[in-house]
Amino acid sequence: MFFTNAKKLQMVDPKEALPGRPTALPTAERHFLTDIPLKSPVPDGFDVAMFGMGCFWGVERKFWQTSRVWLTMVGYAGGYTPNPTYRETCTQLTGHNEVVRLVFDPAVISYDELLKLFWEGHDPTQGMRQGNDMGSTYRSGIYWATEAQHRAAVASKALYQDALNRAGRTTITTEILPMPEFFYAEDYHQQYLAKNPDGYCGIGGTGVTCPIGTGVAAR
Numbered sequence: 001m002f003f004t005n006a007k008k009l010q011m012v013d014p015k016e017a018l019p020g021r022p023t024a025l026p027t028a029e030r031h032f033l034t035d036i037p038l039k040s041p042v043p044d045g046f047d048v049a050m051f052g053m054g055c056f057w058g059v060e061r062k063f064w065q066t067s068r069v070w071l072t073m074v075g076y077a078g079g080y081t082p083n084p085t086y087r088e089t090c091t092q093l094t095g096h097n098e099v100v101r102l103v104f105d106p107a108v109i110s111y112d113e114l115l116k117l118f119w120e121g122h123d124p125t126q127g128m129r130q131g132n133d134m135g136s137t138y139r140s141g142i143y144w145a146t147e148a149q150h151r152a153a154v155a156s157k158a159l160y161q162d163a164l165n166r167a168g169r170t171t172i173t174t175e176i177l178p179m180p181e182f183f184y185a186e187d188y189h190q191q192y193l194a195k196n197p198d199g200y201c202g203i204g205g206t207g208v209t210c211p212i213g214t215g216v217a218a219r
Contacts, residue, residue, distance in 0.1 A: 054130025
């Protein structure tokens, strides 16, 4: 998971991306912790969210630990290679990000609350890396499913940038884009840190609180 080549910190040119494959890779049938089918249809009234925050093992754990997110899963998104393998994404030649996809009931946990977990759960100022994990697969990203999510994401970024500025931190590099196609990661990646409690987790926050939901307005 550790990269030192400066080229790894750039997005691959689409013409140089790996070709991938036409069929989806096999993945877990059910969520390891809840036993909910991983490819369940989104229930009526529920929403979908997608975030990139670094190594998806630790990111997924942050969201399932809230116990209010109905379903979590990890995969690859935002790149060019169809149905990539983990080994392929590690070459940084797919353009994909390691992401967590969430299915949630907004009556139980709001999108703003998910955004707060997102901003505080990693360092969104690091560009194509997160801690010691370097490469485009570890970039910070919010991938919105609706215009309401888009507006909320942009507003929360402004709020958090203001908080970071006051703390003497640098500029947010998070990409905010329409939700791309999601490719499920392989079986062993799903809920990895529940299966391997002592496994690697390279993500950590800035220590700066995101004021979203506190009535604080962006300047």
